[in-house]
């Protein structure tokens with residue numbers, strides 16, 4: 001997708017601190033971390049919103065959650081982590097390519 005910053009990261013056209021990559025997803029460090037560990041998990045396929053999930057994308061998301069759970073200890077997240085998906089305007093979604101924030105590395109406050 002032209003002009004999508006996460007598509008450019010997926011394609012290697014702009015640099016990122018990638019920690020994991022396979023055929024379906026990449027995981028890289030958020031450029032403006034909100035926790036000691038703040039990673040972004042991005043499906044390589046471009047789509048913007050959870051509301052665009054079809055059966056194939058829903059299955060991809062399921063596999064992605066399992067992958068995050070399997071990788072968590074190697075990412076320094078053995079003590080726990082929080083997953084966040086910002087969807088749409090009210091949530092302040094700034095990048096219109098679906099992504100899962102992975103937050104951890106410390107005790108996380110629970111805020112709105």
Ligand code: AMP
Nearest residue numbers: 005016029030031032086092093094095
């Ligand atoms: P959201 O507000 O849920 O759309 O989150 C977008 C996230 O992408 C923010 O936490 C940004 O800090 C992060 N971000 C934007 N550009 C980059 C980049 N080039 N590399 C890594 N993270 C980025």
